Amino acid sequence: MAPSAQSLPTSVSDEKYANVKWEELGFGFCRTDNMYVAKCKHGESFQEGKIVPYADIQISPCSAVLNYGQGLYEGLKAYRTEDGRIVLFRPDQNALRLQSGANRLCMPYPTVDQFVSAVKQVVLANKKWIPPPGRGTLYIRPILFGSGPILGSLPVPEYTFTVFACPVGRYHKDNAGLNLKIEDKFRRAFPSGTGGVKSITNYSPVWITLAEAKAKGFSDVLFLDAATGKNVEELFASNVFIVKVEERVVPVEDLLDAEEVFCTGTAAIVTTIASVTFKEKKTEFKTGDKTLAAKLFATLTDIQMGSVEDKKGWIVELTDATKPGLKL
Amino acid sequence: MAPSAQSLPTSVSDEKYANVKWEELGFGFCRTDNMYVAKCKHGESFQEGKIVPYADIQISPCSAVLNYGQGLYEGLKAYRTEDGRIVLFRPDQNALRLQSGANRLCMPYPTVDQFVSAVKQVVLANKKWIPPPGRGTLYIRPILFGSGPILGSLPVPEYTFTVFACPVGRYHKDNAGLNLKIEDKFRRAFPSGTGGVKSITNYSPVWITLAEAKAKGFSDVLFLDAATGKNVEELFASNVFIVKVEERVVPVEDLLDAEEVFCTGTAAIVTTIASVTFKEKKTEFKTGDKTLAAKLFATLTDIQMGSVEDKKGWIVELTDATKPGLKL
Numbered sequence: 059m060a061p062s063a064q065s066l067p068t069s070v071s072d073e074k075y076a077n078v079k080w081e082e083l084g085f086g087f088c089r090t091d092n093m094y095v096a097k098c099k100h101g102e103s104f105q106e107g108k109i110v111p112y113a114d115i116q117i118s119p120c121s122a123v124l125n126y127g128q129g130l131y132e133g134l135k136a137y138r139t140e141d142g143r144i145v146l147f148r149p150d151q152n153a154l155r156l157q158s159g160a161n162r163l164c165m166p167y168p169t170v171d172q173f174v175s176a177v178k179q180v181v182l183a184n185k186k187w188i189p190p191p192g193r194g195t196l197y198i199r200p201i202l203f204g205s206g207p208i209l210g211s212l213p214v215p216e217y218t219f220t221v222f223a224c225p226v227g228r229y230h231k232d233n234a235g236l237n238l239k240i241e242d243k244f245r246r247a248f249p250s251g252t253g254g255v256k257s258i259t260n261y262s263p264v265w266i267t268l269a270e271a272k273a274k275g276f277s278d279v280l281f282l283d284a285a286t287g288k289n290v291e292e293l294f295a296s297n298v299f300i301v302k303v304e305e306r307v308v309p310v311e312d313l314l315d316a317e318e319v320f321c322t323g324t325a326a327i328v329t330t331i332a333s334v335t336f337k338e339k340k341t342e343f344k345t346g347d348k349t350l351a352a353k354l355f356a357t358l359t360d361i362q363m364g365s366v367e368d369k370k371g372w373i374v375e376l377t378d379a380t381k382p383g384l385k386l
Numbered sequence: 387m388a389p390s391a392q393s394l395p396t397s398v399s400d401e402k403y404a405n406v407k408w409e410e411l412g413f414g415f416c417r418t419d420n421m422y423v424a425k426c427k428h429g430e431s432f433q434e435g436k437i438v439p440y441a442d443i444q445i446s447p448c449s450a451v452l453n454y455g456q457g458l459y460e461g462l463k464a465y466r467t468e469d470g471r472i473v474l475f476r477p478d479q480n481a482l483r484l485q486s487g488a489n490r491l492c493m494p495y496p497t498v499d500q501f502v503s504a505v506k507q508v509v510l511a512n513k514k515w516i517p518p519p520g521r522g523t524l525y526i527r528p529i530l531f532g533s534g535p536i537l538g539s540l541p542v543p544e545y546t547f548t549v550f551a552c553p554v555g556r557y558h559k560d561n562a563g564l565n566l567k568i569e570d571k572f573r574r575a576f577p578s579g580t581g582g583v584k585s586i587t588n589y590s591p592v593w594i595t596l597a598e599a600k601a602k603g604f605s606d607v608l609f610l611d612a613a614t615g616k617n618v619e620e621l622f623a624s625n626v627f628i629v630k631v632e633e634r635v636v637p638v639e640d641l642l643d644a645e646e647v648f649c650t651g652t653a654a655i656v657t658t659i660a661s662v663t664f665k666e667k668k669t670e671f672k673t674g675d676k677t678l679a680a681k682l683f684a685t686l687t688d689i690q691m692g693s694v695e696d697k698k699g700w701i702v703e704l705t706d707a708t709k710p711g712l713k714l
Contacts, residue, residue, distance in 0.1 A: 085538035087448050114444040115452070119550045120415050124443070124529055126589035127455045164593045197537070201452055204590070209525070210413035210557055210653065212597055222447045229538055248576040248612050252591045259587035261454035262532070263580045265492045269540055284576055284612070325538065 076186045076225070080193040083227030085325060092183035093222040094176045096168065097205070100213045104168040107176060109183045112222060115205075122204025122214040129203035129258040130159040133324045135195040136181040136223070136376070138188045139364030144181060146374040147362050149174045156202060159255030164212070165202060168219050173200065178376050180221045187225045191363060197226040197325070203258075229295070229325035235332025235345040236277035236321070238293070240310065241267045242337060245284035247291065268294050278321075280334060282310065296323030298331070301350050310336060318344045320351035328355040404514045404553075408521040411555030413653060420511035421550040422504045424496065425533070428541045432496040435504060437511045440550060443533075450532025450542040457531035457586040458487040461652045463523040464509040464551070464704070466516045467692030472509060474702040475690050477502045484530060487583030492540070493530060496547050501528065506704050508549045515553045519691060525554040525653070531586075557623070557653035563660025563673040564605035564649070566621070568638065569595045570665060573612035575619065596622050606649075608662060610638065624651030626659070629678050638664060646672045648679035656683040 078088070089112060096107025122128040132152045137145050153173035160167035168176065177198055181188070188196040199222055206216030230236055244267045247253020252260055264281070271279045280298060283289040290308040292298055300308060301318040313319065319331040330351045333342045346352070360366035361373065406416070417440060424435025450456040460480045465473050481501035488495035496504065505526055509516070516524040527550055534544030558564055572595045575581020580588055592609070599607045608626060611617045618636040620626055628636060629646040641647065647659040658679045661670045674680070688694035689701065 087535040087537040093447060112447075115447050116442040116444055119421060119440075119443050119529065119548055120527065120552075122590065123586075124451060124457060124531060125459050125527070125586060126593070127457065127586035128590035128593070129452060129455065131453050162594065163590050164597055199448065199453070199537070201447065203452060207415040209415040209527070209552055209554070212593060212600070220447055224448075224537055226537070244578045245576065248573065248579070250572045250612075251576070257591065258451075258453060258455035259591050262450065262456035262491050263585065263587055265454070265456070265540060266490065269492055272540070284578075 074186050075190070078187070078189070078225060080189050080225075080227075083189065083194045083225060084231070085197075085226045085229040086224075088187075088224045088226075090184045090187045090223055090225070092180065093220060094180050094183075096172070096176070096219045098166050098217045098219070100206070100215050100217075102166070104166060104172060104217075104219060106172065107219065109179050115218070115220065117205050117218075118207040120207035120209060122206065122208045123258075125208070126204070127257075127259045128163055128165065128214065129201060130156055130163065130165070130256050131202075131258060132156050132198075132200040132256060134177065134198050134200075135226075135324060135362075136188055136198060137195055137362045137364075138191050140191045141364055143364060144185070144188060144376045145362070145364065146174075146177065146181070146376065148372045149177050149374055152177075152200070155256060156200065159252075159257055160202060162252060162255045163257060165204065165214075165217055167202060174374070176200065176219070176221045180223050181376055184223050187223065189225050189227075194225055194227045196223050198223045226325075229323075229327075230277060230329050232277045232332070235330035235343070237275070237333045237340075238278055238280045238331055238335065239271040239274065239276040240334055240336040241271070241279045241281050242287075243267075244281075245287070246281040248284035251284075264294065276335065280313075293321050293323075293326070296321040296326035296329070299351075314341045316343060318349050318351065320349070320354075328358060402514050403518070406515070406517070406553060408517050408553075411517065411522045411553060412559070413525075413554045413557040414552075416515075416552045416554075418512045418515045418551055418553075420508065421548060422508050422511075424500070424504070424547045426494050426545045426547070428494075428534070428543050428545075430494070432494060432500060432545075432547060434500065435547065437507050443546070443548065445533050445546075446535040448535035448537060450534065450536045451586075453536070454532070455585075455587045456491055456493065456542065457529060458484055458491065458493070458584050459530075459586060460484050460528040460584060462505065462526050462528075463554075463652060463690075464516055464526060465523050465690045465692075466519050468519045469692055471692060472513070472516060472704045473690070473692065474502075474505065474509070474704065476700045477505050477702055480505075480528070483584060484528065487580075487585055488530060490580060490583045491585060493532065493542075493545055495530060502702070504528065504547070504549045508551050509704055512551050515551065517553050517555075522553055522555045524551050526551045554653075557651075557655075558605060558657050560605045560660070563658035563671070565603070565661045565668075566606055566608045566659055566663065567599040567602065567604040568662060568664040569599070569607045569609050570615075571595075572609075573615070574609040576612035579612075592622065604663065621649050621651075621654070624649040624654035624657070627679075642669045644671060646677050646679065648677070648682075656686060
């Protein structure tokens with residue numbers, strides 16, 4: 059190690075934190091210091107982008123994303139562990155999902171290495187925004203979209219890949235479990251649509267259902283499949299699990315018969331569902347410390363926070379390339 | 387009339403034109419001089435916006451449109467008539483469609499008067515970009531989108547309404563009629579989705595079908611309904627008509643039995659369909675000057691260009707408010 063490196067701090071304990079009231083953190087937008095931007099012309103490949111100060115994006119009024127919804131997003135988190143490391147959880151899987159979505163929406167995409175490198179750079183460039191252990195996480199939002207102007211016909215001349223980040227607390231505020239409304243009118247995904255990828259077009263069309271459910275005091279909505287309107291699909295931003303049911307098509311009746319129900323997602327982590335309301339009838343489920351959801355939440359977050367050993371190779375630790383020899 | 391106004395030109399004949407090779411105009415993006423921008427905070431109403439020089443839009447990386455596809459577009463045209471007037475065609479109908487879409491996507495919207503006024507201002511601010519009579523039209527693109535940052539939950543803090551314009555020629559280049567491919571895998575609209583409004587989320591998810599069809603030499607794709615996969619819906623950007631069939635559900639068999647087929651749209655105007663290919667089998671239809679499509683095209687464009695009387699009140703003539711007494 060070079061002599062100059064010896065004087066550097068060797069743990070995050072002497073790092074400065076941003077001026078955030080960590081105990082009040084929700085899951086909302088919070089401006090941080092830096093973001094990553096890479097652009098790519100039609101017919102070319104994404105090259106290495108760069109970290110720039112966080113700022114508004116400049117985009118053509120006639121861009122593909124503003125006019126035709128050509129965009130994808132990802133969501134993952136950086137965790138500050140009890141022993142002072144900064145880690146990611148399976149970021150390669152986000153990269154692969156983005157690639158799958160880019161193929162579906164006719165866009166070029168960054169390689170897995172470019173994607174993971176961009177995420178790491180954004181985390182390191184916003185280090186002081188990573189909440190202290192147990193107080194929250196740094197949510198990382200990669201977006202890929204058609205930024206070039208297009209009016210009538212393909213191709214889109216330019217694409218942009220951007221990564222930014224915000225410190226977040228819990229996504230669902232209902233600590234006693236979620237109270238869901240089964241959406242009985244609007245469907246979300248349909249066969250041959252974009253339900254299998256993280257297209258931006260999957261979200262705003264069903265905001266109307268979330269707004270209506272929240273106005274009635276529900277925590278979230280549960281969608282049924284578009285083809286039959288009889289099978290359980292997912293919550294607005296998380297997957298749904300029913301205890302003692304294998305991965306298969308789940309009719310609403312099976313859901314209402316379940317002992318325990320929970321949902322998962324990057325934002326939701328593992329969250330107990332306390333009730334589901336279908337056609338005005340409310341059905342309640344097991345909640346509290348004895349649920350499988352509570353055990354899964356504890357195990358998953360213990361792995362992510364470094365207090366339980368990662369035997370699957372899911373954790374990616376960040377090293378600050380600008381400070382050789384320093385482990386964050 | 388004030389003396390100063392008497393020296394103003396009284397027809398567009400002495401206006402300057404932009405430096406455009408009008409005979410080469412296609413339906414692509416072309417940068418013009420000015421655009422209209424209005425913004426609106428959550429919980430407020432759209433106020434009068436302003437004309438600004440055409441430029442990139444500055445938008446939050448965490449904006450609702452970039453991350454969740456909250457956006458709508460409209461498309462209409464300004465026509466330069468043979469007798470030197472500049473007119474619009476039923477712009478109030480575009481305003482009403484935008485309002486319907488805004489309700490569906492949980493956005494505030496401009497009033498009909500604000501919308502039509504914004505369109506007029508954009509046309510007047512880009513007057514020299516309106517092609518000479520018979521050489522094309524000025525395509526006007528209003529967009530409404532969630533421009534404020536949002537991560538986890540509603541509401542979106544800010545919305546933007548923008549209008550820009552580009553001179554355009556014909557949308558379809560196939561003068562002898564379109565050769566369509568019936569899309570047999572991907573569906574476009576589905577029950578309770580956004581197919582009834584002009585959401586940006588209706589477009590990029592089916593670009594993959596258009597790209598595939600164009601690569602095989604087809605002019606456009608024809609979508610079937612998502613619920614059954616058996617009934618005719620629409621082309622990528624226009625409606626479809628089958629001669630001698632009333633407005634009703636149209637099974638593919640009825641389409642293939644038709645004598646004549648054509649499509650309509652702001653961009654497509656009225657365009658003859660020469661053939662449809664379904665499961666590798668090509669069916670041809672009547673084309674040429676004797677088609678109903680040719681008569682409808684002539685009548686509609688004659689009304690729009692002022693050479694046939696408008697008995698329906700569809701034409702809106704522009705008056706330049708900055709030059710009292712001057713009719714454009």
